[in-house]
Amino acid sequence: MVGVKSRTLITALSLAVSLAVGSAQAQDLKIGVRAGPEAMDPHYMALGHQIAAIKNIYEALVTFDENLQIAPGLAESWKPINDTTWEFTLRPNVKFHNGEPLTAEDVKFSLDRVPGAAGPDGGLVINTRNITHVEVTGPLTVQVATSVANPALPQDLARVSILPHSIGKATVEDFNSGKAAIGTGPFKFAGFKARTGFDVTRNDDYWGGKADWDKVSFTEISNDAARVAALLSKRVDVVNYVPFSDVEKMRRNHDVSVVQGQSIYIFLLYPDQRAHSDLVTDKAGKPLDVNPLSKPQVREALSLAIDRTAIADRALEGFAKPANQLIDDKFFGALPTPPKLEYNVAKARQLLADAGYPDGFKLPLHCTSDRFPGDGATCTALGQMFARIGIDTQVNALSRTVFVPARTRGDYIMTMAGWGSVSGEAGYTLSSIAHTNDKSKGLGAFNVSHVSNPKSDELIATAMRTLDNDQRKQLFQQAMTSTLDNYDIIPVVQLSSVWASRANTVTFTPRVDEETLPFFIHPVAKK
Structure with a gap:
């Protein structure tokens, strides 16, 4: 969320929504x-839809604009004091929803709270992994010390909401009931029911100016057809994640406005590299002695089996493009010209034979069916493509509420999931999913596929503590190349985002992180 309402927005597509301005x-x-x-x-959680929701109520020290450029949040400025210490100066006269003033004590309390508040996906521990202590140096100043140099600490803290220290040892239930749901954001908590929705009301004392809406109701409608029907029947005004199969039809509907934007989210394939798993069998169903996915030749064969152009153009109806690396090409640390990932079935079959699997093998592929548009369709397409090279693949497209905790537990042998580098640079992605899981260093926090590449590890760890921007960029690029060359994680496609709304009454600027933030949705009459 951009900190100040009047901040100039970078030019982008606008979305028109129909509402009767002037009435209650x-x-x-x-x-x-x-x-x-x-x-x-x-x-509690770090998933994108979770972060997007809580941003209406809570705020962090720094924030990102709609293109993931860093901007002031509750901190009006920040600077490094030395290689391992950052100082943040807070905005004056900011109040929490309960009337308490924002102070440096609240920042210390919030940063210290993160490890103990983590939910099933590890929460925001990755964002605070290097913090050793937080020192209050004045009513509005804090110094944050880290175990190693951390040039990206401000970006890391952009997802860590600041809470009033008066909530003490509040539980998840205290937040869900509203008792502890106290932030500084443009809206106040007004109600929540898990997997159903939540309501917020305008914070008239918001430091960034008043929102245009007295009340905003978010309704969770995971079924694509039902979500579109809710818009067409005027039960909701705006919907996100328009199913790609409906976009052209909705564009022809004069009662609906549609907008498309580029997304940072990429479907990635995660072959689990553990040495053995009973989930991988021969064609007769007998578990193999060695997990084939632990072999680089087999992982390369998987990549060669993927027709990325076909997935983008057919399964996702043109609302995606082939992905050749783990992050958006424009982000800091991305490869400027990544090698195009090849599609070659014959070569893939030969690699399997060379690896000792001329007849292939069997395994399950798990993914979500309700987190991103086309996730289930992409998963199905991958299963069909793997079958062409002799890998019998049982596709399991599941609700995210089942998939996420099971994946975190290590229940799956190969998964496909959407991933976005929400910090706008390579460090978040590489340190989270491409580094060996090392809790003591806070690295590999989301490495659920047992990736352990010593070359990548060294490059990533060095980059994360390198202060010189040019050197850090080169190290990230080398780590990206190492990860791709070893097929530790396999890029599939990068998505587009599509919203739709009732026609002709509000505007907003699409965000590359796909967040739908009502503070930046405005009635047309107020343009």
Whole structure:
């Protein structure tokens, strides 16, 4: 969320929505979302839909604009004091929703709280992994010390909401009931029901100016057809994640406006590299002595089997493009000209034979069916493509509520999931999913596929503590190349984002992180 309402927005597509401005109803906004928050504790989970929801109520020290450029949040400035210490200066006269003033004590409390508040996906521990202590140096200043140099600490803290220290040892239930759901954001908590939705009301004392809406209701509608139907029947005003199969039809509907934007989210394939798993069998169903996915030749064969252009153009109806690396090409640390990943079935079959599997093998592939548009369709297409090279693949497209905790437990042998580098640079992605899981260093926090590449590890760890921008960029690029060359994680396609709304009454600028933030949705009459 951009900190100040009047900040100039970077030019982008605008979305028109139809509402009767001027009536009492015109000040209410109803949004249908594919996925809502799992809880109202802002430190509980790190999934994108969770972060997008809580941003309406809570804020962090720094924030990102719609293109993931860093901007001031609750901190008006920040600077490094030395190689391992950053100082943040807070905005004056900011109040929490309960009337308490924002102070440096609240920042210390919030950063210290993160490890103990983590939910099933590890929460925001990765964002605070290097913090050793937080020192209050004045009513509005804090110094954050880290175990190693951390040039990206401000970006890391952009997802860590600041809470009033007066909530003490509040539980998840305290947040869900509203008792502890106290932030500084443009809206106040007004109600929440898991997997159903949540309501917020305008914070008239918001430091960034008043929002245009008295009340905003978010309704979780995970079924794509039902979400579109809710828009067409005027039960909601805006929906996110329009199913790609409906986009052209909705564009022809004069009662609906549609906008498309580039997304940072990429479907990635995660072959689990553990040495053995009973989930991988021969064609007769007998578990193999060695997990084939632990062999680089087999992982390369998987990549060669993927027709990325076909997935983008057919399974995703043109609302995606082939991905050749783990992050958006424009982000800091990305390869400027990544090698195009080849599609070659014959070569893939030969690699399997060379690896000792001339007859292939069997395994399950797990993914979500309700987190991103086309996730289930992409998973199905991958299963069919792997079958062509002799890998019999059982596709299991599941609800995210089943998939996420099971994947975190290590229940799956190969998964496909959407991933976005929400910090706008390579460090977040590489340190999270491409580094060996090392809890003592806070690295590999989301490495659920047992990736352990010593060359990548050294490059990533060095980059994360390198202060010189040019050197850090080169190290990230080398780590990206190492990860791709070893096929530790396999890029598939990068998505587009599509919203739709009732026609002709509000505007907003699409965000590359796909967040739908009502503070930046405005009635047309107020342009």
